[in-house]
């Protein structure tokens with residue numbers, strides 16, 4: 337589903353963000369990208385979303401070469417991607433429900449259907465009872481789970497999460513990861529970049545990066561998440 341073949345990405349000033357990376361991710365996998373700050377995790381995610389393009393090598397997502405995508409191809413790729421970022425841009429003057437409905441409204445879904453699907457998404461991240469609250473009344477961890485709901489409300493095939501648990505306590509962080517992993521069990525491919533080693537015990541596949549290089553790819557048996 338996602339194949340990196342000898343991919344490199346450079347930035348001006350002689351910065352090698354990603355260097356000769358080769359690995360692939362199968363549909364339905366949950367993969368953690370880990371390594372210290374600056375290792376290239378974010379750059380890998382940005383390339384999968386076609387926010388950045390490889391300077392060298394080949395990256396294909398759903399059989400499409402990212403380097404050759406035209407704007408229409410990028411738009412359709414992004415419709416199949418849910419993004420969860422470290423700082424959520426939840427709209428403070430709208431309810432949680434409105435925030436989660438937004439991706440559906442902008443793509444032309446009727447209000448009634450958008451509302452039903454947003455409520456269902458909130459239910460899956462265990463926040464159905466907060467639909468009418470405003471974002472600022474929720475904890476950081478709850479806001480991140482709203483972001484997960486908003487990312488999946490369009491039913492993407494892939495979720496990309498970049499440091500989704502930054503600044504969260506351990507219990508809240510685990511709930512965010514469990515919310516993402518619930519969608520994995522529903523068949524969504526999940527890729528999570530994190531430098532938090534403690535979260536890796538939830539992982540069944542871990543890719544270790546350092547200074548832009550892939551150091552190790554490890555397969556594990558994951559404990560039950562309790563959901």
Ligand code: ADP
Nearest residue numbers: 347351352353372373374375376377378379380
């Ligand atoms: P991580 O997500 O693991 O912290 P990044 O992918 O953000 O790593 O960054 C990898 C390297 O590329 C770092 O050295 C970073 O400073 C550099 N980098 C990332 N984005 C840019 C950019 N837009 N311009 C220049 N350098 C960048």
Ligand code: ADP
Nearest residue numbers: 347349351374377378379382421422423498499
């Ligand atoms: P993220 O990589 O999660 O977007 P960062 O804090 O690493 O967040 O980067 C913020 C912005 O600055 C991004 O647009 C990134 O591309 C850019 N950036 C990161 N590192 C560098 C760098 N060394 N030089 C210039 N721009 C950078």
